[in-house]
Each structure stands twice: as structure tokens, then as C-alpha cells.
Amino acid sequence: MVRSLSVLVLALLVSPATAAEPKPVVFVILWFDTEDYILPASDDAALQVADWLTKEEIKATFKIVGEKARTLEKRDRKDVIAALSKHEIGYHSNYHSVQPTPAMYLSALGWDEGVAEFDRREKPGYDDVKRVFGQSPTCYGQPGSSWGPQSYGAMRRWKMPMYLDSGSHVGLDRKPLYYGGVFTVYHHEHTLRTDLGGEKDVEKAEARFVEARRKILADGGGLVSIYYHPCEFVHRQFWDGANFSKGANPPRERWVKPEAKTPEESKTAYDSFFAYLRFIKRFADVRFVTATEAAALYRDTAADREFTADMIRTIAERAAKELDFQRHDGYALAPSEVLYLLNEFVAAKRPKAVKLPPTPFGPSEPPRAMAATVTTDASQFARTADDVADYLRKHGRVPSTVWLGSTAVTPEAYLAAVAKVVLATADGKPLPESIELKPAALLTTKYVQDDNPKLWGWVIFPPDFRAPAMMELAKRQAWTLKPAVLRP
Ligand SMILES: [Zn+2]
Numbered sequence: 180m181v182r183s184l185s186v187l188v189l190a191l192l193v194s195p196a197t198a199a200e201p202k203p204v205v206f207v208i209l210w211f212d213t214e215d216y217i218l219p220a221s222d223d224a225a226l227q228v229a230d231w232l233t234k235e236e237i238k239a240t241f242k243i244v245g246e247k248a249r250t251l252e253k254r255d256r257k258d259v260i261a262a263l264s265k266h267e268i269g270y271h272s273n274y275h276s277v278q279p280t281p282a283m284y285l286s287a288l289g290w291d292e293g294v295a296e297f298d299r300r301e302k303p304g305y306d307d308v309k310r311v312f313g314q315s316p317t318c319y320g321q322p323g324s325s326w327g328p329q330s331y332g333a334m335r336r337w338k339m340p341m342y343l344d345s346g347s348h349v350g351l352d353r354k355p356l357y358y359g360g361v362f363t364v365y366h367h368e369h370t371l372r373t374d375l376g377g378e379k380d381v382e383k384a385e386a387r388f389v390e391a392r393r394k395i396l397a398d399g400g401g402l403v404s405i406y407y408h409p410c411e412f413v414h415r416q417f418w419d420g421a422n423f424s425k426g427a428n429p430p431r432e433r434w435v436k437p438e439a440k441t442p443e444e445s446k447t448a449y450d451s452f453f454a455y456l457r458f459i460k461r462f463a464d465v466r467f468v469t470a471t472e473a474a475a476l477y478r479d480t481a482a483d484r485e486f487t488a489d490m491i492r493t494i495a496e497r498a499a500k501e502l503d504f505q506r507h508d509g510y511a512l513a514p515s516e517v518l519y520l521l522n523e524f525v526a527a528k529r530p531k532a533v534k535l536p537p538t539p540f541g542p543s544e545p546p547r548a549m550a551a552t553v554t555t556d557a558s559q560f561a562r563t564a565d566d567v568a569d570y571l572r573k574h575g576r577v578p579s580t581v582w583l584g585s586t587a588v589t590p591e592a593y594l595a596a597v598a599k600v601v602l603a604t605a606d607g608k609p610l611p612e613s614i615e616l617k618p619a620a621l622l623t624t625k626y627v628q629d630d631n632p633k634l635w636g637w638v639i640f641p642p643d644f645r646a647p648a649m650m651e652l653a654k655r656q657a658w659t660l661k662p663a664v665l666r667p
Pocket residue numbers: 212214271275321322323
């Protein structure tokens with residue numbers, strides 16, 4: 180009886196006549212860069228905010244600095260650690276503003292050295308945060324605007340599912356994206372905050388939230404990103420600005436405390452924040468999510484998928500027209516994934532299906548210069564396809580230069596050619612006897628900024644800091660760029 184009733188209920192739930200479209204949801208990811216290890220009052224601020232959110236049943240994500248975790252331990256703040264542990268824990272670098280910060284030390288390095296150096300400097304802090312809070316940090320975001328593409332390589336090693344921050348080095352129409360194979364919310368349209376100065380600030384922020392909610396619901400659902408720093412509730416100046424501005428790097432014994440807010444100013448700050456969050460929470464279509472939950476909502480459904488010959492033909496048709504990311508029904512592909520699929524199809528001689536591995540990284544080095552047009556034959560092209568397939572499998576990235584015997588071509592030119600070869604051989608025909616390769620460009624590089632002073636405006640950088648070679652490296656990682664799609 181019970182069973183047949185539940186079957187009936189199930190049948191009613193799934194019957195097409197009664198199935199309704201899922202209602203759009205405004206997902207709100209609330210995150211805190213928890214970083215100030217100098218002003219002890221910021222420990223209490225973290226406690227107060229975390230406790231209040233727990234009481235309100237809002238789960239937030241606290242991105243914690245390694246030195247902050249160690250400092251809480253040294254100050255024996257078990258209460259703060261316990262309160263934060265009820266939320267999700269992310270990572271916000273080992274020392275945050277002690278010089279050199281990540282973009283500075285990464286700016287002088289290529290891909291492999293940069294990934295290894297980021298791992299050497301930052302992994303100990305990751306391990307400390309994990310030990311102190313008893314959770315593996317689920318996301319990373321850089322200190323200030325100290326961004327570098329090599330951090331994504333280390334995150335993949337650490338199996339971290341999300342890059343979460345606010346900045347402009349990389350962005351796709353201000354929507355969530357995949358970059359370096361990592362789910363990324365960064366240059367995000369709906370990054371909303373309230374200033375903490377009282378009712379007038381909150382009113383303005385509420386109006387902005389209402390407008391964002393309207394747009395998101397009209398879009399069929401989406402994400403709002405809201406961030407704070409616990410120290411903002413208790414200080415008048417950031418802890419690091421008081422010590423590490425413009426490249427300064429004083430020893431620990433000369434670190435000074437930043438100016439604190441008065442108790443009245445702090446109360447206004449808390450009240451503003453609490454009022455804003457209560458306002459957001461009362462909408463029935465708003466749901467708070469953590470980094471892990473956001474990454475699951477936007478999970479990459481191309482990874483591990485089997486691509487049939489028909490699907491690969493469609494992918495090749497698009498790649499033969501332009502080298503861009505591709506949106507298909509239910510998944511999206513980055514150019515490096517398109518290269519993997521099409522090349523594997525040629526190298527394995529038209530298999531029934533190709534399985535996509537984790538997103539191959541972009542090339543580590545600039546390509547060798549190539550001639551305006553390179554012509555090769557079927558035999559050489561087939562041998563090169565084998566070599567590129569082996570390279571992709573062994574190194575997990577796009578080769579910087581593709582060799583047709585002793586002739587160098589760019590990976591972009593090779594991708595355009597392999598797309599045409601897939602189409603030419605789709606009906607079981609042999610490889611064409613003569614194959615032309617022409618210089619080509621990726622359209623996705625436009626989503627990564629050229630080096631410019633605005634990227635490095637953080638007060639902690641030396642004023643003349645620039646990173647042209649690193650931003651070129653970041654553009655080569657545009658091979659990995661594609662939209663992140665909200666799953667129903
Ligand atoms: Zn920070």
C-alpha cells in the first residue's frame with residue numbers, strides 16, 4: 180500500500196502533464212576575506228559575523244589567510260575557530276601582503292616554474308588552514324589585485340573546485356566562466372555590497388539588489404556575489420595598508436596596528452550588514468550557497484563525456500569557421516578541449532567515441548614564428564596528429580609549437596587545419612594528400628586583459644609594478660576559457 184501510493188505520487192510528480200518548469204533562483208554566494216592577523220579586534224569581528232550568520236541559518240564561505248589561521252591558534256581563539264568552522268572554508272594566500280605578493284613573484288616566471296613557486300609559497304598556508312579548521316579549503320582568491328594565471332595550475336593540483344574573488348584580469352561578459360579548468364567567479368556582473376555607514380547606505384544597496392534580482396530572474400536564474408572582510412567592521416584602515424603600502428616590507432617587530440573604529444562606528448557597521456542580509460534573505464527565490472554548492476550548480480558537464488563521431492563533426496564544423504569556445508546542448512567546450520577531441524579523432528583513425536579528459540592547459544611558451552602558409556602531406560599530418568595526441572596526454576596541455584617534421588606551426592594554425600581534416604575525412608575518405616596550414620588566432624584571448632596599470636592599482640604594489648609577460652601567459656591560457664552554465 181505504502182509502496183503503490185509512493186509510486187503514484189512519483190508518477191504524478193514526473194508526469195509531463197503536471198511537470199512545471201523549475202522556478203528561477205537567485206543564488207547568493209556570501210564570502211569573507213579573513214586576513215587581518217595584526218589587529219586582534221578583527222578576530223572578534225570574525226566571531227561575531229560567523230555566529231550571527233549561523234543563527235540566521237546562512238552558510239557563508241570564509242577565505243582564510245594562512246597566517247591568520249596560525250595567529251588564531253597562537254592567540255588561543257578556539258571560539259573563533261569553532262564559529263568559522265560551521266561555515267565553508269576557502270583560502271586567501273599564506274601571508275597576503277608580505278612582499279612579494281603572488282602577482283609580483285609570478286610575474287617573472289613562466290608556467291611550470293610559476294605553478295611550482297605558487298605551490299612552494301602558498302601550499303604551507305593551505306595546509307595550515309586545513310589543519311586548523313579541519314576542512315580542505317574549497318576556493319582560492321588572491322590578495323588585493325595580486326592575480327596570476329599560474330595559481331590556477333596549483334589549484335588543479337590541490338583539487339580546489341573554485342576561483343572566487345572580484346577583479347578584472349579575466350572575465351567573460353561578466354558571467355561565471357571556466358578558466359584553467361577551474362570554475363571562476365571573478366569579473367562578475369552581480370557583485371553587490373552595502374557600504375557600512377548606516378541606513379542610507381543600506382537603502383542604496385537594497386535598490387541595487389532588487390535590480391540585480393529582477394535581471395537574474397528574467398535570465399532564468401543566476402548568481403550574486405557578496406563579499407566582506409571581518410576586519411572592515413572594526414577598523415578605519417586596512418591592516419596591510421598601515422604596514423605594506425607601496426612595496427614596503429617592514430619586519431614583524433615593526434608592524435603597527437591600524438586605526439580602529441569606535442564602538443559606535445562598529446555597531447553601525449554590523450547593523451548595516453545585518454539589515455542588508457535580512458533584506459536579501461526574505462525573498463522566497465533567494466538561496467544562499469557556498470563555494471562548493473556554486474561549483475556544483477555550474478559543474479562542467481563536458482568533462483568525462485563521451486563524444487560520438489556525429490558530435491565531433493559538429494564541433495569540427497564550428498572550429499573550421501572560427502577558433503572560439505563552443506556552446507552545445509548541455510555543455511560548453513574550451514578551445515583546448517576542441518583541439519583534444521578533434522586531434523584524438525584523427526590520431527585514433529575515426530573511433531566511435533572520444534572521451535574528454537580534464538581541460539588541457541594552454542601552451543606554456545610563445546610559439547615559434549611560422550610562415551604565412553605551410554603545406555604538408557597526409558603522412559606527415561598523421562604522424563604529427565599522433566605526436567600532438569601523445570603531448571596532450573603526457574603534459575596535459577596544448578603544445579607551444581606543433582612540428583610537421585622540421586617545420587613549426589602555431590597550435591592555433593594546427594587546430595584550424597585539424598578541424599578541416601576531420602570534415603574532409605568524415606565520410607571515411609582518406610586524409611587529403613595535400614594539407615595547408617595558415618596562421619590563425621584564438622578569439623578567446625579578448626577575455627584576458629592586456630597588461631595595464633589599472634590591473635595593478637592595489638596600494639600594496641610598488642607604484643611602478645607591471646606584468647606584461649605574465650599577462651601574455653594568461654592570454655595563452657585563454658585556450659582553456661569557456662562559459663560556465665547554470666544546471667537546472
Ligand atoms: Zn584580501
